[in-house]
Amino acid sequence: MTPATATGTAPVLAVRDLEFGYADAPPVFRGLELEVPTGGVLAVLGPNGGGKTTLLRLLAGSLAPKRGRVLVDGEPVRPGRRGAADLRRRVQLVFQDPDDQLFSASVRQDVSFGPVNQGLDRREAAERVDGALAALGLEGLADRPVHLLSYGQRKRVALAGALAMRPSVLVLDEPTAGLDPMGVEAMLETLDGLRAGGATLVVSTHDVDLAYRWAERVALIDHGLLAEGAARRVLADRDLLSAARLRPAWGPAVERTLRKAGLLAEGEEPPSTPEELAALLR
């Protein structure tokens, strides 16, 4: 991953004047401008069909823009297959459904696929695979057949495979979708660990409350960028949420109520879990 850098430095990824549409359909994006700050979590929110997956795939080089550019570390991605392959290596996409990503017989084989295919020597590849398995708590499952794992475990294996590529940016399509509440918290804890290590994460979600409590920045999209900025500001704006066809979050309403009741001082962070809220009200 990139070394630890503070949010607010030059963007690690940017799109400029980007246009993309699927065959025989109106463009999903036209003139799209977006920057992904280095370090921290950018959550991409929008309604069903709004273009979240399409944007993530454009950022990760698995779709090519019809017009405009993607820049990594300020450098435009070269046109053509080699440019796209370079982008895919530096920006790793983790699909929403792990079964779209996993195809090897065992967990270790699957996580090894990227590093081995990249031509790394065996020792370096094994080191990366061991590191990724450890980061995801999968050491005990390394030799298990992938198809015998639970959905949540398969999601972790897919993430480990991306991590083993040591990308500059991890792009995760709905990483918490389909997980039970404990699975969601475990996934967030893992992603928090990566963030603390300096990773840049781009995460799509429909969950406004999750983005409010967890992401530093958000991009609201619905066939174009509606707003981008600090999660606490954008997601407290009911008009913006309504324009993005999203329901208001509980978080901002709770925060407003606590401040009005004098239970939260100026500059004090609002609670981000039910337990923290309960402690504040005790």
Ligand SMILES: Nc1ncnc2c1ncn2[C@@H]1O[C@H](COP(=O)(O)OP(=O)(O)OP(=O)(O)O)[C@@H](O)[C@H]1O
């Ligand atoms: N392979 C494809 N071929 C044609 N149209 C597509 C394809 N994939 C997506 N679309 C269309 O592009 C638009 C954006 O879809 P996309 O999957 O990016 O939205 P999304 O925000 O990720 O949706 P969801 O929240 O339902 O996953 C939609 O109108 C969708 O029907």
